[in-house]
Amino acid sequence: MSAATTRSRTPDRLCAEAVDLARTAAEEAAAPGVVGEHAGHESEGDRVVTHFFECKELGYRGWRWAVTVARASRAKVVTLDEVVLLPGPDALLAPEWVPWSERLRPGDMGPGDLLPTDAEDLRLEPGYSGEDEPVPSSAVSEEMAELVEAEDAEVTAGSPANLPVAPARGSIAAVAEELGMRRARVLSRYGLHTAADRWDEAYGAKTTMAQAAPATCVSCGFLQPIGGSLGQAFGVCANEFAPADGRVVSLAYGCGGHSEAAVMPKPPRPAPPVIDETRVDPFPLRPAPDSGSVPDVSDEATAELGHS
Numbered sequence: 662m663s664a665a666t667t668r669s670r671t672p673d674r675l676c677a678e679a680v681d682l683a684r685t686a687a688e689e690a691a692a693p694g695v696v697g698e699h700a701g702h703e704s705e706g707d708r709v710v711t712h713f714f715e716c717k718e719l720g721y722r723g724w725r726w727a728v729t730v731a732r733a734s735r736a737k738v739v740t741l742d743e744v745v746l747l748p749g750p751d752a753l754l755a756p757e758w759v760p761w762s763e764r765l766r767p768g769d770m771g772p773g774d775l776l777p778t779d780a781e782d783l784r785l786e787p788g789y790s791g792e793d794e795p796v797p798s799s800a801v802s803e804e805m806a807e808l809v810e811a812e813d814a815e816v817t818a819g820s821p822a823n824l825p826v827a828p829a830r831g832s833i834a835a836v837a838e839e840l841g842m843r844r845a846r847v848l849s850r851y852g853l854h855t856a857a858d859r860w861d862e863a864y865g866a867k868t869t870m871a872q873a874a875p876a877t878c879v880s881c882g883f884l885q886p887i888g889g890s891l892g893q894a895f896g897v898c899a900n901e902f903a904p905a906d907g908r909v910v911s912l913a914y915g916c917g918g919h920s921e922a923a924v925m926p927k928p929p930r931p932a933p934p935v936i937d938e939t940r941v942d943p944f945p946l947r948p949a950p951d952s953g954s955v956p957d958v959s960d961e962a963t964a965e966l967g968h969s
Contacts, residue, residue, distance in 0.1 A: 874915025
């Protein structure tokens with residue numbers, strides 16, 4: 662260790678004793694009553710010392726007023742360098758700033774919000790750019806396009822220069838637009854994998870609902886297939902009573918709303934009435950005397966009671 666390094670770590674005596682000068686400077690820079698007790702000093706170099714004072718300002722817990730004083734070589738007068746409010750070891754600090762693109766979470770977008778994508782977004786890759794030229798023998802080659810334009814000029818009224826839009830039939834750009842391939846960027850392999858992982862985590866085979874399901878979505882009649890390479894492993898649920906209605910689900914996902922898991926039985930139908938046409942049931946026109954709830958009393962019993 663050099664002598665210069667040793668001297669820089671040893672606080673200058675006169676600068677270390679200038680506590681009153683440092684406090685006066687801190688009180689002038691701060692509001693009245695917010696400068697607390699002296700919290701030590703630290704050597705910043707040769708004849709340069711920083712004094713620390715506690716900060717009593719509300720909302721600045723653990724912060725300190727740092728007052729740096731210095732002394733010129735061979736001088737006995739200590740002068741003021743700077744006064745600044747700095748956080749201490751246990752200071753209450755704001756969280757580290759994070760760019761908005763990293764703070765954004767699914768569901769944060771609202772009506773009218775715009776979400777720009779980075780030009781170098783790993784989830785996307787260039788789609789059809791129009792720069793690929795077809796082979797000369799192709800039906801959409803440059804020679805064929807010129808021939809088609811010449812034929813259009815013969816059947817249309819006026820010269821091609823007077824047409825509002827030049828015929829684009831036969832060009833590779835027109836064919837790509839007709840096939841739905843004329844997009845500036847499409848999903849890259851990384852974008853496909855991240856989407857598949859995200860969907861499988863939400864509605865995949867490892868979820869609690871899928872573990873308790875009687876069958877998987879691959880055999881469910883409510884599963885609506887999707888196109889593209891992701892259609893080999895995912896589909897859209899169309900069961901309004903299912904927890905994943907209208908969402909992309911894995912073919913290995915499942916729930917209790919499977920179309921073939923439990924078929925509701927048909928209600929039992931009563932048996933048709935049996936009519937026996939081989940016998941006749943008699944139906945008397947008058948009821949029997951002993952069929953009622955009141956016993957039948959003869960005329961002799963009533964005579965004993967004195968009835969006439």
